[in-house]
Amino acid sequence: MSSNKRTRRSFIKNASLAAGSFFIVPRHVLGRGYIAPSDKLNIAGIGAGGKAEVNLPYAYNNGAENITALCDVDDRMAVNARKKWPQAPYYRDYREMLDKEHKNIDAVIITTPDHMHAVQALAAMQLGKHVYVEKPLTHDIYEARILTQAAQQYKVVTQMGNQGSSGDDTRIVETWIQAGVIGNVHTVHVWTNRPVWPQGVPTPTGKFDIPKEVDWDLWLGTAPFRDFNPAYLPATWRGWVDFGAGALGDMGCHFIDVPFRALKLGYPVSVACSVGSVYTGFFREAIYNDSYPPSSKINIHFPARGEKMPPVELIWYDGGIQPDRPAELLPDEPFAGPDGGILFEGTKGKLLAGLFGRNPTLLPTQKMKEVKLPKSKFPFVDNGTEGHQTQWVQACKKGFGTYTSSSFDVAGPLTETVLMGNLAVRSYNIKEGNNFPGRKKLLWDGANMRITNFEAANAFVKREYRQGYKL
Known part of the structure; x- marks a missing residue:
C-alpha cells in the first residue's frame, strides 16, 4: 500500500x-x-x-x-x-x-x-x-x-x-503425477488449435491512414518502426514476430504450465522443431520470417530432477497438428478438448487432460473407476476464473x-521454456550457404541464456529496443 x-x-x-x-x-x-x-x-x-x-x-x-x-x-x-x-x-x-x-x-x-x-x-x-x-x-x-x-x-x-x-484441475494433475499414479513420466504431448489468426503470411503492404484514435508510435513502442497497417491490430498482432509470440506464446503458458508444475521442470537442455511450409506455386516455397509459421512441432528436452524424476521430452504441436491418438482411448472417446490437450506418458500408464488440466483422466478411462486417486494437496482458488485476479x-x-x-518466480521460468520453442522456430530458416543450421537440435545453457552450438540463434534471446525504450 x-x-x-x-x-x-x-x-x-x-x-x-x-x-x-x-x-x-x-x-x-x-x-x-x-x-x-x-x-x-x-x-x-x-x-x-x-x-x-x-x-x-x-x-x-x-x-x-x-x-x-x-x-x-x-x-x-x-x-x-x-x-x-x-x-x-x-x-x-x-x-x-x-x-x-x-x-x-x-x-x-x-x-x-x-x-x-x-x-x-x-x-x-x-x-x-x-x-x-x-x-x-x-x-x-x-x-x-x-x-x-x-x-x-x-x-x-x-x-x-x-x-x-489457480484452478483445481491443475492441482489435481500435479498431485496425481507427483504421487506416482502413472509412474515416472518420460514424455508429455501438448497441443493447441491455435493460431486462430493469420500466420505464415507475407508482410502486408499498402499505405493506410492512421486512425485518429490510435497513437501508432506508442503502439509500436519497443518494436522497430514500420508503417501502420490494419493487419496488425487489434488482436492479429499475435502472429507477427515483432509484436507477439505466436500460437505457442498465446497458449503455451496455459497448457505447458500443467506439466511444468507437475514435473518440477526447470531450464531445458535442448530444443528442436519442424514447421509448416507455405507454397505460393508449384515448388515455390515462401519463407515469411516476419510472421510465425502456420503450424509447428517443437521437441523440448529436460534433464533429470533429482533421483526420482527422470529426463522428460515435452512435445508441442500447434496449427491443428496433434500427437498420435493413444491406443488406450476407445474410438468414440474424445481426445481432450476443442482448444487442445495434454497427454502424460509414464512407466505405469497415461493421463489425458484438456486446457488448464481440465477433466484429468487416466487411460484407459475405465481406470478412473478402478484406481483410488489422491485428493489435491495444493491451494485452490475459485477454479481459475475471477479467483486468479x-x-x-x-x-x-x-x-x-x-x-x-x-x-x-514460477511464471518467469515457465515463460522462458515457452519462448525456447519460439527461439527454435525463428532459427529454423536461418541459412548458411546451402545449409539450415537452425534445423538441428539446439543445445541450451539455461543459466547463461545461450545456445551453445549455433550462435545465430542467440539473436532471439534478447532483442534490441527502439530508441526511447530500455529495460
Whole structure:
C-alpha cells in the first residue's frame, strides 16, 4: 500500500472528534460487508480493452477495489473501461501515467501486446507497484529473466495471467503425477488449435491512414518502426514476430504450465522443431520470417530432477497438428478438448487432460473407476476464473511474500521454456550457404541464456529496443 494510504488508515484508527468524544471507528466495527476507502487497492490498467475487459472488472470486484487510472494507445479499445470508470484519469503513454499518478496507484494490471509487457511491468515495479501481467509474461527470454529477478529486488506481489494455474484441475494433475499414479513420466504431448489468426503470411503492404484514435508510435513502442497497417491490430498482432509470440506464446503458458508444475521442470537442455511450409506455386516455397509459421512441432528436452524424476521430452504441436491418438482411448472417446490437450506418458500408464488440466483422466478411462486417486494437496482458488485476479488483489493487500498461483518466480521460468520453442522456430530458416543450421537440435545453457552450438540463434534471446525504450 502507498504511504499516504497507511497514513490515512492510521488517522482513521486514532483520530477522535473533540465534540462528544465521538471516534471515527475502523472498518471491522462498522459491520460486515463495509469496506473503508483505506482498505481498497488502487489499481491502474495499462491496456484498457481486450483482455483488460476481463481482468479489470474481476480485480475491481463490484467496487471492492478502486480503478484509479487507465492507459491505452488505442482510444477505441478503451471506450468501455472509460465509461465504467469515468473518474479514472486516462492516458495514452504509460510512462506519463506512472509519472503523474504513481501516488494514487498501488498496483498495475498490464494487458497490452507481448512486446510491451516487460518495459511496462519493470517501470511499475521500480516504483514499488504490484503487477499483474497477461501471458506470456514477456516477448523474449531475457525479459522474462529480468522480471523474475525484479520481483525479488523490488519486493512486489506478482501474477501472470494464466488463470488455469489457480484452478483445481491443475492441482489435481500435479498431485496425481507427483504421487506416482502413472509412474515416472518420460514424455508429455501438448497441443493447441491455435493460431486462430493469420500466420505464415507475407508482410502486408499498402499505405493506410492512421486512425485518429490510435497513437501508432506508442503502439509500436519497443518494436522497430514500420508503417501502420490494419493487419496488425487489434488482436492479429499475435502472429507477427515483432509484436507477439505466436500460437505457442498465446497458449503455451496455459497448457505447458500443467506439466511444468507437475514435473518440477526447470531450464531445458535442448530444443528442436519442424514447421509448416507455405507454397505460393508449384515448388515455390515462401519463407515469411516476419510472421510465425502456420503450424509447428517443437521437441523440448529436460534433464533429470533429482533421483526420482527422470529426463522428460515435452512435445508441442500447434496449427491443428496433434500427437498420435493413444491406443488406450476407445474410438468414440474424445481426445481432450476443442482448444487442445495434454497427454502424460509414464512407466505405469497415461493421463489425458484438456486446457488448464481440465477433466484429468487416466487411460484407459475405465481406470478412473478402478484406481483410488489422491485428493489435491495444493491451494485452490475459485477454479481459475475471477479467483486468479482476486487472489492477486488480496495478496497485494497483505504484501510481498504472500502466495499467488503464478508469481514471477514460477511464471518467469515457465515463460522462458515457452519462448525456447519460439527461439527454435525463428532459427529454423536461418541459412548458411546451402545449409539450415537452425534445423538441428539446439543445445541450451539455461543459466547463461545461450545456445551453445549455433550462435545465430542467440539473436532471439534478447532483442534490441527502439530508441526511447530500455529495460
